[in-house]
Amino acid sequence: MNALADEAARQLEAAARAARAAAADLARAPRPAKDLALREAARAICDAGPAILAANEADLAAAPDLSAAFKDRLTLTPARIEAMARGLKEVAELPDPVGRTLSEWTRPNGLVIRRIAQPIGVIGMVFESRPNVAADAAALCLKSGNAVILRGGRESLRSVAAIHAAMASGLRAAGLPEAAVQVAQTADRGFVGAMLRAAGLIDLIIPRGGKGLVTRVMEEARVPVLAHAEGLCHTYIHGAADPAMARSILLNAKLRRTGVCGATETLLIDAAIAPGLLPVLVADLREKGCEFRADDRARAICPDLPAAAEGDFATEWLDSVLSVAVVDGVASALAHIRRYGSEHTEAIVTEDAEAAAEFLNGLASAVGIWNASTQFCDGGEFGFGAEIGIATGRLHARGPVGLEQLCTYRYHMIGSGQVRP
Template sequence: MNALPDLAAEALNAAAQAARAACVPLAAAPRAQKDRALLAAAAAIRAAGPRILAANTEDLMAAENLSPAFQDRLTLTPARIEAMARGVEEVAALEDPAGRVLAEWSRPNGLRIRRVAQPIGVIGMVFESRPNVLADAGALCLKSGNAVILRGGRESVRSVSAIHAAMLAGLQAAGLPEGCIQVAPNADRAFVGAMLQAAGLIDLIIPRGGKGLVQRVQADSRVPVLAHAEGLCHTYIHAAAAPGMARAILANAKMRRTGVCGSTETLLIDAAIAPALLPLLVADLAELGCRFLGDARARAICPELGAASEESFHTEWLDSVLNIAVVDGVAAALGHIRRFGTEHTEAIVTEDAAAAEQFLNGLASAVGMWNASTQFCDGGEFGFGAEIGIATGRMHARGPVGLEQLCTYRYQVIGTGQVRA
């Protein structure tokens, strides 16, 4: 057998054993101790800002042939470092999710039964370009009582290492073991393979990245996976939309940050208002640097649009490209989303409450929005402090994954001497 996989398996085994050991004091740690670690980590991130930026600059200089969207995800700025530190502090301010009594009831025989939240255990996370994921995931796992092993992309290895050092400073300040938050020793792909085979050592794998990464993890993992599909999000402008609101929401949903999974990739617009409103929407976004691919009905209104294909509507661009389709009402919009969507986030813009309810109730997607930008699909914006990812599957968790979603539960049964007949 090749030596590299052996070395990767040894490294993963050592990390997993350290994480398992760390779970014991972490599960027993009171909220005050975990919060102390998080606040110290946030302070360390701020203090290490220049070092983190220098490491990020090295990552950017070493990376080759980056798309604009990928470069945006990889790049750190003083504002993003401050947002990272603030996100860790916001997690500290949230209630401790572990140990909550989720439900409690009594049986006719006098038994009292409680359903109580508890940490999942050891989380393995594989992510690609965004280095701030380490701080978000580390904070959420620590507060929820889970140990975490993270493997970032090779493009962000220096940035991840610098952020990890700040998170470790927080653990040390609070007297918690360093095994609570670990990173892979290098960017070797074999380490990911070892993580995926670590059933019994890792309790849950969370991939956060592009379609190829997620598909590989889902195909190869022997560990349960909490994953998301592509973020092929839609904004539907209904016939009863307020034009000014529609223009503002679409511009933000598409162009605020094109490389995030909550970015709108397809505009659906009702045929009744398309002749008047679509040219204005196209002009707004073109001024911001957007390019367009429209169906035949859209191009009949705006002949300058490129021609959209079946593949276009199946594509998560993560770039300044917008698909456009003209539809006939809510049912047609929902049909388009069912055909092309990935059950991530969809929005309707309308002043008609009945149409909005029809749209929201007709979605299978993890998140539906009414009169708001799809870019609000974010753990911080949901009040979770941060997120470990967006889940689009049908089991356990959907949408932004925060503290509560990183807990499972157990039962406590309290009797007074009952025996079963």
């Protein structure tokens, strides 16, 4: 390990130890203190608007060769700063997830057992150069009683540091430990590496960003990770679908926003209904500028569709492109999804309740939808108020990760002198 990486690892360890100590206090903080910290941080972000914008301009000036999309994600504006502050105030309004009694029962020997929600501890947040993620993530961690270490993309360090200063001032104003929100002070990539290896110091890593970032985090992390590497979502139009509903759902699932992880990337359509319906669906989407990659059976119905190449069904387009395959009923659709899917979100459109049940029960995906758009896979749409991400792993939490999913649990057992026979 070189000297720079050594130094980054030392910085991470110091940050994580301070975060862990703060986490113990934050875990017991009453709701009013946490909400006050969030509202004061919101105010501090507004007050510090000019300073945050100046930091952001310095970040932009230091990295002149960015793509337009990258630059857009990195750029802060007065409106975006206001939106961050509003986000903090919204999180303050959400119920406190900590201390909820999740279940309670009494044993025959009189012992009362309670399962109680508690914060996870220290969360490591690794994200791309999108500074507003720092405020969102810090707010959700704070409200759920978790300390957080923020590491944004190195192009955004000045912006993130300015936002962090506002979060710290909110914590101070509420008498909560400032160390509960930490930020990487170095652009060295070794800091991220140290975070991913920090088992025992960091309890959970949440990466936010593109597939490249998330995959790297998943592969390198020795700490548990909650994330999705991709959202290769399917909409399956079953033979008993209502055609008008199928048109409206597919249009929304594919094109409402093409860059979100819940956007449909592949249309599966039953052979029984495809000859009449597929040309209509294609026309709807094409009118909105959508392109297609179709299998041979779909091209037999719509010969003008471009042929899908090897790998197209495994591609998360995140764009106005739709893969299309004709299938033969629920089992055939499930087989396609099992082969190419990412266990994120899949929808079936059908009027046949039995087919819907067979489809939903046959999925391993985090979210299965009957007769609605895949774009509903979102913490806000689930009623969580806010989300820190979407998880497609098998452990702890799946689907949108909100305040409740940022908690773990513990047991309290209340006795009256019981001993075990």
